[in-house]
Amino acid sequence: MWFRTFPARTLLCGDGMWQQRLSSVAKETVRVHNDNLSKLFQEPRAVYIHFPFCRSVCGYCDFAVVAVGAHRNQPPPRMEETYIKKLLKEIELTSTLVDLAKTRGSLLEGEEEGHTLYFGGGTPSLVSNESLYKVANKVNSSVRPQAKCKEFTLEIDPGTFDVNDLDFYTNQLGINRASLGIQSFDDDLLKTMGRTHSATESRNAIAMVKDTRLDTWSTDLIFGLPQQCSETWKHTVNEMLQYQPPHVSLYELMVEPSTKFHKLHKSGKLQLPPEDKVIDMMTWSRDKLEDCGLRAYETCSFAIQGHESKHNGLYWENAPYYGFGLGATSYIGGGRFQRPRSLSLYSKFVDSLEAIVQEEERTQTHSHENKIIGCWKQGVSEKFIEILMEDVIMLQLRTTTGLNINYFAQCFGQDIAERITQKAKQLQYEGYLEEMKGIDSSGDVFYSLTWPKGVLLQNVVVVEILDAVT
Numbered sequence: 001m002w003f004r005t006f007p008a009r010t011l012l013c014g015d016g017m018w019q020q021r022l023s024s025v026a027k028e029t030v031r032v033h034n035d036n037l038s039k040l041f042q043e044p045r046a047v048y049i050h051f052p053f054c055r056s057v058c059g060y061c062d063f064a065v066v067a068v069g070a071h072r073n074q075p076p077p078r079m080e081e082t083y084i085k086k087l088l089k090e091i092e093l094t095s096t097l098v099d100l101a102k103t104r105g106s107l108l109e110g111e112e113e114g115h116t117l118y119f120g121g122g123t124p125s126l127v128s129n130e131s132l133y134k135v136a137n138k139v140n141s142s143v144r145p146q147a148k149c150k151e152f153t154l155e156i157d158p159g160t161f162d163v164n165d166l167d168f169y170t171n172q173l174g175i176n177r178a179s180l181g182i183q184s185f186d187d188d189l190l191k192t193m194g195r196t197h198s199a200t201e202s203r204n205a206i207a208m209v210k211d212t213r214l215d216t217w218s219t220d221l222i223f224g225l226p227q228q229c230s231e232t233w234k235h236t237v238n239e240m241l242q243y244q245p246p247h248v249s250l251y252e253l254m255v256e257p258s259t260k261f262h263k264l265h266k267s268g269k270l271q272l273p274p275e276d277k278v279i280d281m282m283t284w285s286r287d288k289l290e291d292c293g294l295r296a297y298e299t300c301s302f303a304i305q306g307h308e309s310k311h312n313g314l315y316w317e318n319a320p321y322y323g324f325g326l327g328a329t330s331y332i333g334g335g336r337f338q339r340p341r342s343l344s345l346y347s348k349f350v351d352s353l354e355a356i357v358q359e360e361e362r363t364q365t366h367s368h369e370n371k372i373i374g375c376w377k378q379g380v381s382e383k384f385i386e387i388l389m390e391d392v393i394m395l396q397l398r399t400t401t402g403l404n405i406n407y408f409a410q411c412f413g414q415d416i417a418e419r420i421t422q423k424a425k426q427l428q429y430e431g432y433l434e435e436m437k438g439i440d441s442s443g444d445v446f447y448s449l450t451w452p453k454g455v456l457l458q459n460v461v462v463v464e465i466l467d468a469v470t
Contacts (some may be wrong), residue, residue, distance in 0.1 A: 037388075037411055038108060039319065039320075040318075040320060040333075040334045040388070041106075041107055041108050041320075041333055041334060042107065042108045042109070042110050042111065042320060043098060043102065043107055043108065043109060043110030043144065043320070044110065044115075044319070044320040044321045044322045044330075044331070044332060045110055045111065045113070045114075045115045045116065045144070045147070045314060045319060045320070045321075046115065046116045046118070046311055046314040046315070046319065046320075046321035046322065047115060047116065047117045047118070047139055047143055047144075047321070047322045047324070048118045048120060048311075048321060048322065048323045048324070048328060049087070049117070049118070049119050049120070049135055049139070049324050049325055049328075050064065050120060050121060050122060050323070050324065050325030050326055050327060050328040051119060051120070051121040051122045051123070051124040051126075051127050051325065052064055052065050052066045052083070052121060052122040052325065052326040052327070052343075053065070053066050053068050053075040053079075053080070053083075053121065053122050053123060053126045053127060054066070054067055054068070054121065054122055054123045054126070055067065055068060055069060055070050055071070055072060055123070055126070055160075055196040056069075056070050056194055056196055057194065057260070058193050058194040058195060058260075059192070059193055059194045059259060059260040059261040059264075060193060060222075060253055060254070060255070060256070060259055060260075060261050061194075061259060062256035062257070062258060062259050063121075063122070063327065064122075064326045064327025064328075064341040065121070065122050066079075066122075066326075066343065068126070070196050072126075073126065073160065074126055074127070074128060075126060075127065080127060080128065080131060081131075082347075083326075083343065084127075084131045084134060084135065086346065086347055086350045087135060087324060087325050088134060088135065088138050089350050089353075089354075090324055090325070090349075090350045090353060091135075091138050091139060091142060091143065091324050092138065092142055093350070093353040093354060093356075093357050094143075094322070094324070094353070095142040095143055096357050096361075097353075097356070097357060097360065098143075098332075100360050100361070101333070106333060107332070107333060110144060110147065113147070113150070114147050114148040114149055114150035114151075115143075115144050115147045115148075115149055115150070116149070116150060116151045116152070116153075116310050116311035116314060117136070117139060117149050117151070117152045117153070117311075118152075118153045118311045119132065119135075119136075119152075119153065119154045119155060119175075120153075120155050120179075121155055122155075123155070123156075123157045123160055123181075124154055124155050124156070125154070125155070125156040125157055125160040125161045125165065126157075126160050129165065129168045129169075129172075129173070132154075132169075132173055133172065133173055136152075136173055136174065143322060149174070150310060151176060151177055151309075151310040151311055152173075152174055152175045152176055152177065153175065153177040153178070153179055153218075153309070153311055154169055154173070154175045154177075154178055154179070155178075155179045155181065156169075156178055156179070156180060156181075156205070156209075157180075157181045157197060157205075158180070158181070158182065158197040158198075158201040158202040158204070158205035159196065159197040159198070159201040159205070160197075161205070161208075162208070163208055163211075166208055166209065166212050167212075170212050170213055170214060175214070176214060176215040176216070177214060177215060177216050177217060177218070177309075178209050178212075178214055178217045178218070179217070179218045179219070179220070180202075180205060180206065180209060180217065180218065180219045180220070181219075181220050182202045182205075182206075182219045182220060182221060182240065183195060183220060183221060183222045184199070184221065184222065184225070184232075184236050185199045185202060185203075185235065185236045185239045185240070186199065186228075186232050186235070186236060187199050188227075189225050189227075189228060189232065192225065192226055192227065193222070193225065194260065206219070206243050206245075210243065216246045216247060216307045217245065217246065217247065218245065218246070218247035218248065218249060218303075218307075218309070219240060219245050219247070219248055219249070220248075220249045220251060221236060221237065221240065221248065221249070221250050221251070222250075222251050222252075222253055223250065223251075223252055223253070223278065223281045223282065223285065224252045224253040224272065224273055224278040224281065225253050225272075225273075226261075226270050226271050226272055227271055227273075228273055228281075229273070229277075230277060230280060230281060230284070233281045233284075233285070234284065234285075237285050237288055237289075238288075241288070241289075241292050245294075246303060246304045246307035247294075247301070247302070247303040247304070247307045247308070247309065248289060248294055248301075248302045248303075249300050249301050249302070250282075250285055250286075250289075250300055250302070251300055252278065252282065253272070255270070255272075279456060282456070283452050283456075286302075286451070286452075289302045290302070295400075296400055296451075297399065297400050297401075298312070298316060298398050298399050298400065299398045299399075299455070299458065315395070316395050316396070316398055316399050317395070318388075318391055318392050318395050319331075320332055320333075323338075323339070325339070325346075326339065326340070326341060326342075326343065326346045327339055327340070327341040327346075334384065334388070385412065386470060389408075389412050389416065389469060389470075390466055390470070392407075392408075392411075393420075393462065393465050393466060393469075394462055397448075397449060397458065397461065397462055397465070398458075399448075400448055400449075401446055401448060402433070402436065402446045402447050402448025402449065403420060403424065403446060403447045403448070403465070404444055404445075404446055405417050405420060405421055405424075405444070405445045405446070405447070406443075406444040406445065407444075408420055416469055419468050419469050420447075420465060420468060420469060421445075421447075422468070423464060423465055423468035424447040424465070427447075427454075427461060427464060427465075428447065431450060431453050431454070432449065432450060432453060432454040432457065432460075432461050432464075433447045433448065433449060433450060433454055433461065434447070434448055434449075434450050434454075435447055436448060449461060
């Protein structure tokens, strides 16, 4: 079935390990075996900011969120103020550590092209406009201040903003893309999920967004919900298409551990649609969206040409990215690490960064022996390369572009590329993959998942490819 989130091996750290990991980013000399992997050690071009506040926790949600009350339009002022202060502090201190890392050769300067900024949650539109502005200003002044932001996305939920807020988001905050959490146009299903908005509020929210000057906007829908039938799903998709969205994300419900739905499922109180019905919903909706010009470009994502998410695209490319805030994950210097998921532990984590920065600044060295130049041939561990290769395989297969054989040859060697090609040809013969040639003069060869067979059995294909190279 479809993956809900992209795969990532994430380091979950206690206080001591946090310090060790972040210090290493500022101290260690990068050692990669060729220039093709050097982008992993560049300053990230994507920035994700997590705003954890929600009116309530949805039954399916396993994100780091803080419920503030079903009828509140904003978190308690003191709670918001405390969190924003810690968030601003984390961004500032991390920026200092990254500057030290670049000075010492642990990170390369980022590419000149613009970065992306994504405010997610949680429900960012519950946060005051003043707080959102402070955070955006801090990012733009301390994280890649010379690079223009080419895409700024804000997640907004129906019933949590009005036309005045939208005017602020677009004209003062500076967003050019909104992501609407619709999920369904069926009020009964919205209540089952634990959503606090109604279908009417969703329709009003879409109307307001369409009246703005945004470059683009997106919406999320969920299928495979408890007691959901094909008719209600088709009604939701058809109604959404009436609004001509330039981008739609379709997510299959995943019952994750430690969620309300998981507890109900274990006790036999959660009635989910049969798997064959869920597959029917998936296949019908993908075909329907593509008939309306919304092309699948990733497992869960559909867009009119030119409206694909630039921010998420960097994830699929396995590019480095910053993550700030409660439970957020970063991918810097070839390693992924996640912040604590509780407010108290997150506060302690941010406070610990200050001591790290002071120590790093005190011991700063300008020795040219620590620079990156001349270090590429020293190599990295085989385990690092193996993990990286597995991640790239899983991420590339999520996209409709598919596996880039030339990329594997350049980064991991001709032997690996040939082993992938051999397995890919077998899977092509079996109907899971199709071969495509690059549209430019490079002659690159790609293998992408077929629809519907390859996509529906994506996990099987991933395992087959991984077994061929590990």
